[in-house]
Amino acid sequence: MGRNAVICQSGGPTAVINASLAGVIERAQERSQIDRVLGAFHALEGIVDEQLADLTNLSASQLESLGSTPSAALGSSRDRPDPKYCERVLTSLRKHGIRYFFQIGGNDSAASASIVSRMAEAAGYELIAVHVPKTIDNDLPVTDHTPGFGSAARFVATGLAGEDLENRALPGVKINVVMGRHAGFLAAATALGKSREEDGPHLIFLPERPFSMDTFLTRIEDVYGRLGRCVVVAGQGIRDVDGVCWDEKVSARGAKDPHGNLEFSGTGRLCVFLADQVKENLTVRRLRADSYGYLQRSFPGLQSPVDRVEAHRCGRAAVDYACAEQRGSVAIRRTGTGADYSSELFLTEIDNVASQTRFMPDEFISEDGTGVTAAFVDYALPLVGELPSRFFLDPD
Amino acid sequence: MGRNAVICQSGGPTAVINASLAGVIERAQERSQIDRVLGAFHALEGIVDEQLADLTNLSASQLESLGSTPSAALGSSRDRPDPKYCERVLTSLRKHGIRYFFQIGGNDSAASASIVSRMAEAAGYELIAVHVPKTIDNDLPVTDHTPGFGSAARFVATGLAGEDLENRALPGVKINVVMGRHAGFLAAATALGKSREEDGPHLIFLPERPFSMDTFLTRIEDVYGRLGRCVVVAGQGIRDVDGVCWDEKVSARGAKDPHGNLEFSGTGRLCVFLADQVKENLTVRRLRADSYGYLQRSFPGLQSPVDRVEAHRCGRAAVDYACAEQRGSVAIRRTGTGADYSSELFLTEIDNVASQTRFMPDEFISEDGTGVTAAFVDYALPLVGELPSRFFLDPD
Numbered sequence: 001m002g003r004n005a006v007i008c009q010s011g012g013p014t015a016v017i018n019a020s021l022a023g024v025i026e027r028a029q030e031r032s033q034i035d036r037v038l039g040a041f042h043a044l045e046g047i048v049d050e051q052l053a054d055l056t057n058l059s060a061s062q063l064e065s066l067g068s069t070p071s072a073a074l075g076s077s078r079d080r081p082d083p084k085y086c087e088r089v090l091t092s093l094r095k096h097g098i099r100y101f102f103q104i105g106g107n108d109s110a111a112s113a114s115i116v117s118r119m120a121e122a123a124g125y126e127l128i129a130v131h132v133p134k135t136i137d138n139d140l141p142v143t144d145h146t147p148g149f150g151s152a153a154r155f156v157a158t159g160l161a162g163e164d165l166e167n168r169a170l171p172g173v174k175i176n177v178v179m180g181r182h183a184g185f186l187a188a189a190t191a192l193g194k195s196r197e198e199d200g201p202h203l204i205f206l207p208e209r210p211f212s213m214d215t216f217l218t219r220i221e222d223v224y225g226r227l228g229r230c231v232v233v234a235g236q237g238i239r240d241v242d243g244v245c246w247d248e249k250v251s252a253r254g255a256k257d258p259h260g261n262l263e264f265s266g267t268g269r270l271c272v273f274l275a276d277q278v279k280e281n282l283t284v285r286r287l288r289a290d291s292y293g294y295l296q297r298s299f300p301g302l303q304s305p306v307d308r309v310e311a312h313r314c315g316r317a318a319v320d321y322a323c324a325e326q327r328g329s330v331a332i333r334r335t336g337t338g339a340d341y342s343s344e345l346f347l348t349e350i351d352n353v354a355s356q357t358r359f360m361p362d363e364f365i366s367e368d369g370t371g372v373t374a375a376f377v378d379y380a381l382p383l384v385g386e387l388p389s390r391f392f393l394d395p396d
Numbered sequence: 397m398g399r400n401a402v403i404c405q406s407g408g409p410t411a412v413i414n415a416s417l418a419g420v421i422e423r424a425q426e427r428s429q430i431d432r433v434l435g436a437f438h439a440l441e442g443i444v445d446e447q448l449a450d451l452t453n454l455s456a457s458q459l460e461s462l463g464s465t466p467s468a469a470l471g472s473s474r475d476r477p478d479p480k481y482c483e484r485v486l487t488s489l490r491k492h493g494i495r496y497f498f499q500i501g502g503n504d505s506a507a508s509a510s511i512v513s514r515m516a517e518a519a520g521y522e523l524i525a526v527h528v529p530k531t532i533d534n535d536l537p538v539t540d541h542t543p544g545f546g547s548a549a550r551f552v553a554t555g556l557a558g559e560d561l562e563n564r565a566l567p568g569v570k571i572n573v574v575m576g577r578h579a580g581f582l583a584a585a586t587a588l589g590k591s592r593e594e595d596g597p598h599l600i601f602l603p604e605r606p607f608s609m610d611t612f613l614t615r616i617e618d619v620y621g622r623l624g625r626c627v628v629v630a631g632q633g634i635r636d637v638d639g640v641c642w643d644e645k646v647s648a649r650g651a652k653d654p655h656g657n658l659e660f661s662g663t664g665r666l667c668v669f670l671a672d673q674v675k676e677n678l679t680v681r682r683l684r685a686d687s688y689g690y691l692q693r694s695f696p697g698l699q700s701p702v703d704r705v706e707a708h709r710c711g712r713a714a715v716d717y718a719c720a721e722q723r724g725s726v727a728i729r730r731t732g733t734g735a736d737y738s739s740e741l742f743l744t745e746i747d748n749v750a751s752q753t754r755f756m757p758d759e760f761i762s763e764d765g766t767g768v769t770a771a772f773v774d775y776a777l778p779l780v781g782e783l784p785s786r787f788f789l790d791p792d
Contacts, residue, residue, distance in 0.1 A: 009565075013566070018787075052791060053789055062787065065785060068784070069785075069786050070561055076565040076566050158695065158696055158697060162466050162467065162690070162696045163690055165409070165465065165466055165467035166467045166690050169405075169467045169469075170408075170409070170472050267664070267671040267683075267685040268664025268687060269664075269668050271663055272663045272665050276663075287663075288663065288690065290664065290687055290688075291686055292686075293684070293687075294558070294559055295555050295558065295559070295686070298558035298562040300558045300784035301784035389465075390465050390696065391461035391462045391464075391465045391469065393451075393469040395442070395448060396449050396450055
């Protein structure tokens with residue numbers, strides 16, 4: 001039996017997924033049970049095609065640079081392994097003497113890791129698979145929050161604070177579409193930069209609440225009437241009353257990825273549609289709509305400090321669990337709140353996470369369904385770090 | 397005759413337009429010729445409607461906070477004054493004892509300042525008007541570059557460096573639409589984060605070169621064929637061979653602002669159109685398109701250090717010119733290049749800038765028309781500041 005480890009990164013990139021990778025490598029270097037640490041490029045594909053890099057001897061300064069670089073340095077994948085593919089994975093794992101398998105990814109990546117783990121078990125191959133969580137959507141169950149969310153939240157909160165200044169300067173209606181396939185955590189995080197009652201975002205439409213065009217237009221009209229401007233955020237995954245994604249309705253595509261997720265249009269089509277609705281139904285001075293796109297998950301130099309540290313710790317902990325022969329998914333438990341924020345890690349069954357989705361709890365969503373509560377701000381702000389301050393001038 | 401000053405901010409916001417505002421206020425506080433410094437909200441509208449703030453006593457720390465805040469703290473405007481409106485402006489200027497008029501803005505704002513200045517002269521009113529340049533588009537003549545460009549360039553270069561990492565991780569075709577009404581400086585600046593030959597952006601389509609759909613598709617097909625991925629940048633102002641803006645063709649609007657500029661669709665419509673063309677004509681694995689939108693000009697906390705300093709200096713210099721009874725537009729002359737970058741300020745006639753546009757010179761555009769030259773990088777990099785480093789892993 002080999003004593004080597006392999007690491008995969010899977011699913012959508014984040015600003016700190018490489019911090020987790022650096023954590024795994026660093027701790028594997030320290031642990032004597034592990035001989036060599038290999039990185040597989042584009043996840044399982046890299047194992048099968050033997051697109052591998054030996055990461056055992058990366059220096060501390062290389063790990064530091066790696067950890068500060070967004071996106072997935074090993075490349076990513078959205079493939080889901082079928083039994084035949086798993087056989088090829090196992091063949092390659094055997095060949096390279098792999099005993100420890102680390103999968104850094106979201107709920108679909110956990111599912112892939114679970115499939116490989118079960119296939120290995122069925123084949124009598126003692127593989128220790130540990131899943132390291134990441135996703136900007138923050139929609140994994142069990143864990144208090146996911147590495148990647150804090151940094152993406154930092155980007156959208158910062159960006160929206162700037163959008164709000166822009167909207168004050170040139171008043172009108174501005175619509176911003178923010179990522180979040182199923183859950184609204186990231187759309188909600190755009191509110192974290194608010195410092196005054198009149199600050200935007202004035203309306204946040206979340207996937208957790210049915211999105212009706214009537215409500216959308218009425219609420220905008222109301223805010224615009226009161227303030228002469230309105231900054232709107234819509235989660236990419238907003239659904240109609242029948243649960244159908246507006247993005248799907250608008251793009252008339254309905255294509256699905258191998259995990260059964262709807263592939264979003266990814267072209268700002270939802271933006272254009274929402275802006276057209278406002279244009280056709282309301283009279284407003286200026287109207288603009290932007291989709292935050294990939295910037296929100298891969299903008300360099302904007303990691304949340306807490307997020308960076310936790311992502312790194314999750315990577316290190318995964319190695320310790322593996323060395324203790326414990327399979328599962330690393331999770332975060334909050335042990336201190338507010339200014340005293342702190343957290344600790346624990347292990348959960350990988351199937352508690354695989355293909356599961358967590359949504360925003362009701363207590364985080366305002367009564368009228370288009371804003372967030374103080375409980376949400378208390379929850380999310382420590383994960384984001386200090387935001388740039390803004391200075392306001394008002395007429396005497 | 398009064399001894400007061402009024403300041404306006406006009407046109408599209410930038411990350412450092414408030415640094416220029418802080419510079420004007422700070423220097424006006426120091427100069428004994430000026431009694432009070434007023435800020436007019438939403439430019440001339442604030443003068444006419446007396447939406448004014450007395451900024452004379454802002455503290456050094458308030459000026460520091462103001463200077464680090466993006467967008468226009470006094471609000472902005474795209475209005476163009478007609479003679480009747482100018483009369484109302486002059487009436488209010490007289491009432492408030494204004495002798496010094498500072499207009500921080502682009503070429504259209506310079507035109508507005510010029511109109512007010514000439515109207516004042518015709519009325520025998522000794523108004524000293526000084527224009528402080530700003531525009532992220534960098535399309536003003538005379539000056540080496542404009543305050544605001546360096547910070548916007550920093551945002552798009554950083555963002556694109558992240559997009560490129562994302563595209564490496566999940567290969568496909570990614571299209572990004574970047575601001576620039578007439579000139580391609582900002583689209584070109586997306587190349588500043590490139591560190592390796594294979595790095596994106598792989599293709600940059602500039603308003604300075606006719607954009608044909610055939611070339612667009614052929615070039616993407618070529619890059620995708622070679623690298624298995626392609627990161628594309630298109631300037632918002634790209635035009636067809638007849639000089640018609642693609643954004644106008646796509647949105648079928650053609651609405652113009654009071655300065656005669658085409659109002660862009662502002663909804664990602666160009667993105668959707670370009671992505672659809674790729675989808676219909678090429679076979680690629682993943683396809684996404686985003687518009688960088690307002691983030692590129694109002695993202696907090698991302699000022700270029702050089703840009704911030706120069707914007708502030710331009711504001712201070714404007715006051716000194718005004719106190720020396722010199723009317724005009726402040727401009728920047730480069731006095732040192734590369735690592736020894738330095739600059740000095742001078743004054744030019746306001747009509748040399750008003751309503752004039754500068755384009756990318758041929759020497760900044762690569763032979764094939766879809767990239768930038770080393771001369772452009774030498775020109776732009778000192779204005780942007782150091783960019784976040786990236787760490788790469790490759791299969792053994």
